[in-house]
Amino acid sequence: MKLITKVLSTLMVSSLATVAMAQQATNLDDLLSQLKQGQIAQSEQNKQREAEFNSRKAEQDQMLANARNTRDNAIKMSAELEGQFQNNEIEIGNRTDALNKRMGELKELFGVLQQVSGDLQSKFQTSVVSAQVPGRGEFLDEFAQSMGSSSKLASIEEIEQLWFELQREMTESGKVHKFSREVVAADGSKAQQDVIRVGGFNLISNGKYLEYVDETGSVAELIRQPSSRALGTAADLTASNGQAVAFSLDPTGGSIISLLVQAPNTQERVDQGGSVGYVIIAIGLIGLLIALERFIALFLVGNKVKRQLKTDVASDDNPLGRVMLVKDHNKDADTETLELKLSERILAEVPKLTSRLTMIKIISVVAPLIGLLGTVTGMINTFQAITLFGTGDPKLMAGGISQALVTTVLGLVVAIPMVFISTLLNTRSRGIINILQQQSAGIIAERAENEAPAQKGA
Structure with a gap:
C-alpha cells in the first residue's frame, strides 16, 4: 500500500514538472528539448522504482506466507471449536434429560409456583395492604425471575416465603x-x-x-x-x-x-349546557320569582275575601269589599244600572287577580323550545367534530352530545313545574273571580227582590 502511494505521488510530481517546463518554454524547439530531457529523467526514475520494487519482493513474499499461516491456524481452531461446541450441545442435552427425569412431578410444582407468584405480584400492585406493608413486591420480582430461569430451582426458604405472603394477604384482608x-x-x-x-x-x-x-x-x-x-x-x-x-x-x-x-356533579352538568343552559336557568328563576309573588299575593287576597264573606260591612282592602261598596254607593240605582256597575267593578278587579299569570304560562312554553335550540346547537357541534376529526375518538363528540342532552333536560325541568304552577295559580285566581261573580249575582238578585213589591204596589 505504501509502495502504491509512493508511485502515485511520483507520477503526480512528474506531471507537475512537465507542466512547469511547458510553461517556461518560449518556442517549439525549447519545448521539444525540454520534453526530451524530461523523458530521459523519467526513464531513470522508473528504473530506480523498479529496482526498489524488486529489492522488496522477498519481503512481500514473507508477508504473504505469514498471512497464509495465520489463515490456516484460524481454520484449524475453528474446526476444533465447532467440534467442542457440538460435544457441549450433546452434553447439555444429556444433562437436561437427566434433570427432567430427576425433577419428575417437581417440575409441575415449580410451574404452579411461578404462576402463583405472578398472580400475587399483580395483586400486590393494587392491594391497599401494600400501603401498610411496603416492599412485598421485591421478593416476588426476584422469585419470578429465578423461576423463569431453567438453571435455578426454588429453594425451601423461597417456597415458605411465598406461602407466608399469601397467608399474610389473606389474614390482613379480614382486619x-x-x-x-x-x-x-x-x-x-x-x-x-x-x-x-x-x-x-x-x-x-x-x-x-x-x-x-x-x-x-x-x-x-x-x-x-x-x-x-x-x-x-x-x-x-x-x-x-x-x-x-x-x-x-x-x-x-x-x-x-x-x-x-x-x-360530573350537578354544577358540572349544568356547565355542559353552555350559554343556552344558563339562559334556560335564568328564565326558570324569573318564572319562579313571579310564581312566588303571585302565590303570596293570591293567598293574602283570598284570606281577605274569606274574611269579607263573614261580614256585611264592606271594606275596600279586598276585591269583594270593593264590589260590595258599589251597592252601597248606588242605593237608588235600578237593577240594570247596578248590574252594569258591578260588572264594571269585577272587570276592574280581574286584571289585578290574573296579573303576570300569562308570563308564567309563556315561560312554560318557551323553556322547552330553548332547550330544543340547545339540542340543535349541540348536534351541530357534534357533526362539526365528526367532520374535522372523524369518529375514531368518541370524546371529541361528547361535548356536543352533552350540550344537546343537558339543554333538553333543563328545558323540561323548567317547563314541567311552570305548567303545574300556572294551572294552580289560574285556579286560585279563577276561584276568587267566581266568588266576586257569585256575590255580584246575589246583590243583583237581592235588589231585584226589593224592587218587585214596589212595582206591584204601583
Whole structure:
C-alpha cells in the first residue's frame, strides 16, 4: 500500500514538472528539448522504482506466507471449536434429560409456583395492604425471575416465603387496622397522618377516602371525594373507638369509587349546557320569582275575601269589599244600572287577580323550545367534530352530545313545574273571580227582590 502511494505521488510530481517546463518554454524547439530531457529523467526514475520494487519482493513474499499461516491456524481452531461446541450441545442435552427425569412431578410444582407468584405480584400492585406493608413486591420480582430461569430451582426458604405472603394477604384482608404514614393531600402537600385500612378494600384518613399509588408507593387523597353519604360513614369510622359502625365499602379495592368520583356533579352538568343552559336557568328563576309573588299575593287576597264573606260591612282592602261598596254607593240605582256597575267593578278587579299569570304560562312554553335550540346547537357541534376529526375518538363528540342532552333536560325541568304552577295559580285566581261573580249575582238578585213589591204596589 505504501509502495502504491509512493508511485502515485511520483507520477503526480512528474506531471507537475512537465507542466512547469511547458510553461517556461518560449518556442517549439525549447519545448521539444525540454520534453526530451524530461523523458530521459523519467526513464531513470522508473528504473530506480523498479529496482526498489524488486529489492522488496522477498519481503512481500514473507508477508504473504505469514498471512497464509495465520489463515490456516484460524481454520484449524475453528474446526476444533465447532467440534467442542457440538460435544457441549450433546452434553447439555444429556444433562437436561437427566434433570427432567430427576425433577419428575417437581417440575409441575415449580410451574404452579411461578404462576402463583405472578398472580400475587399483580395483586400486590393494587392491594391497599401494600400501603401498610411496603416492599412485598421485591421478593416476588426476584422469585419470578429465578423461576423463569431453567438453571435455578426454588429453594425451601423461597417456597415458605411465598406461602407466608399469601397467608399474610389473606389474614390482613379480614382486619381493620390503623397505622401512621405519610399522606399526600389533594393540594399536593404531604403530612404524617393516621390511616385506617379496612381489610383489603379501602383506606381512609380524617374522614376522607385515600388511594394507594403503586408506581410511587405513596398514599394520596382522592382528588374528588364520593358523595356525602359515603363520607359520613368514613367520618364515623375515623371517630370510632373500636365499636362497630356502618361503612361504605368498595369491594373492588377502590376501582368503583375511582369511577364514581369521575362522574360530573350537578354544577358540572349544568356547565355542559353552555350559554343556552344558563339562559334556560335564568328564565326558570324569573318564572319562579313571579310564581312566588303571585302565590303570596293570591293567598293574602283570598284570606281577605274569606274574611269579607263573614261580614256585611264592606271594606275596600279586598276585591269583594270593593264590589260590595258599589251597592252601597248606588242605593237608588235600578237593577240594570247596578248590574252594569258591578260588572264594571269585577272587570276592574280581574286584571289585578290574573296579573303576570300569562308570563308564567309563556315561560312554560318557551323553556322547552330553548332547550330544543340547545339540542340543535349541540348536534351541530357534534357533526362539526365528526367532520374535522372523524369518529375514531368518541370524546371529541361528547361535548356536543352533552350540550344537546343537558339543554333538553333543563328545558323540561323548567317547563314541567311552570305548567303545574300556572294551572294552580289560574285556579286560585279563577276561584276568587267566581266568588266576586257569585256575590255580584246575589246583590243583583237581592235588589231585584226589593224592587218587585214596589212595582206591584204601583
